[in-house]
Amino acid sequence: QLQLQESGPGLVKPSETLSLTCTVSGGSIRRSSYYWGWIRQPPGRGLEWLGSFYYTGTTHYNPSLKTRVTISIDMSNNQFSLKLGSVTAADTAVYYCARHVPDSLTGSFGVNNYFDPWGQGTLVTVSS
């Protein structure tokens, strides 16, 4: 059974870079037909997709965050990572990693994509 687990600092100072890692078990990131993504949820609010990564290096980012987000992969450890730069209090949220399932007919990122399963999430607070 595929499982994902987020890890990283729970507190980040304003203007610094938030860094999180997602460890995947029960399946390989490499040579799979799936993307791997990050989603966040500010306290008491809704879900926001941040970006997704394919093991070949293809990445897709939320246009509203594109200049600050980087997703990368560590295939040797079956992990993928999120970096969010120049954080402010507005970036305080629970951050989830998830397997990003592409269109079942085309295998493409875009329409008819969804996220399953998700990690349990990790709360990151931006504060001095």
Add this chain to the structure above:
Amino acid sequence: YELTQPPSVSVSPGQTASITCSGDALPQQYAYWYQQKPGQAPVVVIYKDNERPSGIPGRFSGSSSGTTVTLTISGVLTEDEADYYCQSADSSGTYQVFGGGTKLTVL
């Protein structure tokens, strides 16, 4: 691009709950529904508008009509009290979008 959901829906146990999600790009693509209970990660309950993953009870169903998709929970149980989110992509398939979420209260 936005997906619009009602902020809240209330039903009594045993009744039917309907949660809508509206978006201009929905006629051209499938929508997906997630259930999120307090302190837990979201779980897919409906995919491709109306298909149910294994392990999801049969009382969960989905439908689509034009720019609106609907999640229906028949014979609601108290354990169905949760937040529900719809998800799709923008019309050009550039980015993934979630609805604002609907809090289902089972009175």
